[in-house]
Amino acid sequence: MGHHSFSGGVHPPDSKAQTASKAIENCPLPEELVLPLMMHIGAPASAVVAVGDRVLHGDLIAAPRGFVSAGIHASTSGEVIALEPRPHVSGSRLLSIVIRPDGEDRWAQGPGEADPNELSTDQLRDRIRDAGIVGLGGATFPTQVKLSPPEGKKIDTLLINGVECEPFLTADHRLMLEQGERILDGMEILRCLLAVDQVILGIEENKPDAIVAMRQICKGTSIEVCPLPVRYPQGAEKQLIFAACGREVPSGGLPMDVGVVVQNVATAASISDAVRYGRALTERICTVSGPAVAQPKNLRIRIGTPLTHLVEVCGGLKEEAAKILLGGPMMGMAQMNLAASATKGTSGLLVFGSSSLPKMLQGPCIRCGRCVSACPVRISPTTIAAYARLDMIDEAQQCHAMDCIECGCCTYTCPAALPLVQSVRHAKGAIVARRRKV
Amino acid sequence: MFSAILTLGVMGLLAALALGFAARKFAVEVDPRELALLEVMPGANCGACGFPGCGGFAKALLEGKAMVTDCSPGGADTVERIAHILGVEAIAAEPEVAVVLCQGDNLRARDKYIYQGLEDCVAAQSLAQGPKACPGGCLGLGTCARICPFDAIEMTAEGLAVISREKCTGCRKCVSACPRKVIAMTPLRTTVHVLCNSHDKGALVRKYCELGCIACHLCVKASPGAYKVENSLAQVDYDSHCDATGGIGKCPTKCIRDFILGYPEGSSFSPPVVPVQAEENP
Ligand code: SF4
Ligand code: SF4
Ligand code: SF4
Numbered sequence: 164m165g166h167h168s169f170s171g172g173v174h175p176p177d178s179k180a181q182t183a184s185k186a187i188e189n190c191p192l193p194e195e196l197v198l199p200l201m202m203h204i205g206a207p208a209s210a211v212v213a214v215g216d217r218v219l220h221g222d223l224i225a226a227p228r229g230f231v232s233a234g235i236h237a238s239t240s241g242e243v244i245a246l247e248p249r250p251h252v253s254g255s256r257l258l259s260i261v262i263r264p265d266g267e268d269r270w271a272q273g274p275g276e277a278d279p280n281e282l283s284t285d286q287l288r289d290r291i292r293d294a295g296i297v298g299l300g301g302a303t304f305p306t307q308v309k310l311s312p313p314e315g316k317k318i319d320t321l322l323i324n325g326v327e328c329e330p331f332l333t334a335d336h337r338l339m340l341e342q343g344e345r346i347l348d349g350m351e352i353l354r355c356l357l358a359v360d361q362v363i364l365g366i367e368e369n370k371p372d373a374i375v376a377m378r379q380i381c382k383g384t385s386i387e388v389c390p391l392p393v394r395y396p397q398g399a400e401k402q403l404i405f406a407a408c409g410r411e412v413p414s415g416g417l418p419m420d421v422g423v424v425v426q427n428v429a430t431a432a433s434i435s436d437a438v439r440y441g442r443a444l445t446e447r448i449c450t451v452s453g454p455a456v457a458q459p460k461n462l463r464i465r466i467g468t469p470l471t472h473l474v475e476v477c478g479g480l481k482e483e484a485a486k487i488l489l490g491g492p493m494m495g496m497a498q499m500n501l502a503a504s505a506t507k508g509t510s511g512l513l514v515f516g517s518s519s520l521p522k523m524l525q526g527p528c529i530r531c532g533r534c535v536s537a538c539p540v541r542i543s544p545t546t547i548a549a550y551a552r553l554d555m556i557d558e559a560q561q562c563h564a565m566d567c568i569e570c571g572c573c574t575y576t577c578p579a580a581l582p583l584v585q586s587v588r589h590a591k592g593a594i595v596a597r598r599r600k601v
Numbered sequence: 602m603f604s605a606i607l608t609l610g611v612m613g614l615l616a617a618l619a620l621g622f623a624a625r626k627f628a629v630e631v632d633p634r635e636l637a638l639l640e641v642m643p644g645a646n647c648g649a650c651g652f653p654g655c656g657g658f659a660k661a662l663l664e665g666k667a668m669v670t671d672c673s674p675g676g677a678d679t680v681e682r683i684a685h686i687l688g689v690e691a692i693a694a695e696p697e698v699a700v701v702l703c704q705g706d707n708l709r710a711r712d713k714y715i716y717q718g719l720e721d722c723v724a725a726q727s728l729a730q731g732p733k734a735c736p737g738g739c740l741g742l743g744t745c746a747r748i749c750p751f752d753a754i755e756m757t758a759e760g761l762a763v764i765s766r767e768k769c770t771g772c773r774k775c776v777s778a779c780p781r782k783v784i785a786m787t788p789l790r791t792t793v794h795v796l797c798n799s800h801d802k803g804a805l806v807r808k809y810c811e812l813g814c815i816a817c818h819l820c821v822k823a824s825p826g827a828y829k830v831e832n833s834l835a836q837v838d839y840d841s842h843c844d845a846t847g848g849i850g851k852c853p854t855k856c857i858r859d860f861i862l863g864y865p866e867g868s869s870f871s872p873p874v875v876p877v878q879a880e881e882n883p
Binding site: 582592 | 727729730747
């Protein structure tokens, strides 16, 4: 099984050395926790607490609205001091619940402990939903939705994503080294839930220690640890499925169309917490790194921790921030300042000073074709970008703009420094807007 | 040789007869009014009427699906002629012109982050609501200028869209293209406008723009009835028909401009020569 090679991709310097060997540290509680109601894909949650309420760690503070949505839980005990728009990672100000911790960090009763083997699939799924679990790899798609394949879709493979192909990030790497049992437990729960025989854990070969550790932990189970060659975007869902299972997800299709469900290792670990201990998702591992950070670290953070606090815990900044990214450098979201707070999807916080930023001047396309050979979904970024610039939306659609996974390989490789992903994204936005109108 | 000419000639004759017959037999009825309508339309095929080109508009008119006044680029003249052909009464809409309600170019308004990317306002707006600190100000990346079918919008060197009062036909394409909703349709008769689109409080506006409206109400006091302040932003009350010139000199941030005296800084357009219209219907 495995070792197929997806086409395209790039080899950015992995820059993981700064934090790869650093054990996960607990991030001290900040003065306030800011939890936006919008931190997952789907409908924003709606607040069920009011200013002045006292909450316990794990209390539901915002309930999901609809099927594709996720609840939000207090990430420590304390008092709700505000329910107001606060700076959000998207750059707007969005309604958020602000909690002032009381320092005691008392857990709420919650649904209590349970033995996963004695729960029905529906009960398992409910416990996962009630814990507010979303994809922790960064996509933040509500997990129970992915675990509810529609009638008639046969799932035969569970693929666990431990690839972490983004440079700088080492959160999943450390999790596999230090808390492999939680991941294993989550994988077993998912295996029961989906009733699949085949479980594969994909890890990129640049983490040999994690491969050894996970092999050790998975000994005696039928879980297959599958080392994968180092190439970005190895961890992208469709590329990973092809590499590990040799199946190609059709254009416009979903992994379940080829019988696969993909979950991230960190998601698997929090599924174990939710199902076995009844604990809601209130924390995650986040890599704080980048050339401007004084002491890069892997931190176990509470959801809602202000970014400024994360930087302080890592010894502050060595030089003035010129670029701030949430997530990895390839797909991460740029921030204009540190005003926002970490969400469920914050796998990393990277800060760069102006000296470490590439200085490239944008020029016209020189038709070198590098973007075309780098694109893992085999579309022609330069063509679509040209159409996007000219607002020729039909043509962009015919060139399969919608297949773009926004991995950033094209922009990374373009010698003319053209904003290719942004242009393709612009075209995608226009296509979706038009579909809605019709 | 002779027989060849004869054969070809006869063949040609037969074909001509067949064609002539077909033309009569399968002729498509064209409403003569459609042709007449096409004659009087501007022919720009700009789509301002909401139909595919002038031809589409003509058909829609005949099917009763469009209003006589829908062709704004044609102006009052065209409306009148269309009405004449259709034999209806036309109430000509008041001629309008689009105005960018902002003077905050790169020299005068602050950005909240450095934008590097696609030269397109919609694309920039999707990144944290655009780089300009002011939530309503012109982004200056020229989406409107590219979409204008009449080439009426110019981008200044410092990144501000300016619309020519002469070239603008009032087709509203820029209004719907602009992601910041900073372009407004205004009656052509007015040349005085408050060039600001920020509803933020004055203290905040001052932090990011030199030329922003701080809602001090001095214009309202200077020209009673000509201005209104709503939601921390002054606007010329276009329906009031009051003279707004008195407010111009009083504005402490210089955000009121009379276009007769000149276009915003950096524009190459020369001040419009306006036929002085007597105040007919106050
Ligand atoms: S076009 Fe999309 S999928 Fe292809 S390389 Fe660029 S970002 Fe990646
Ligand atoms: S990589 Fe850049 S320069 Fe080369 S073909 Fe693609 S867009 Fe053009
Ligand atoms: S007026 Fe609107 S569309 Fe035109 S340049 Fe300014 S922001 Fe862009």
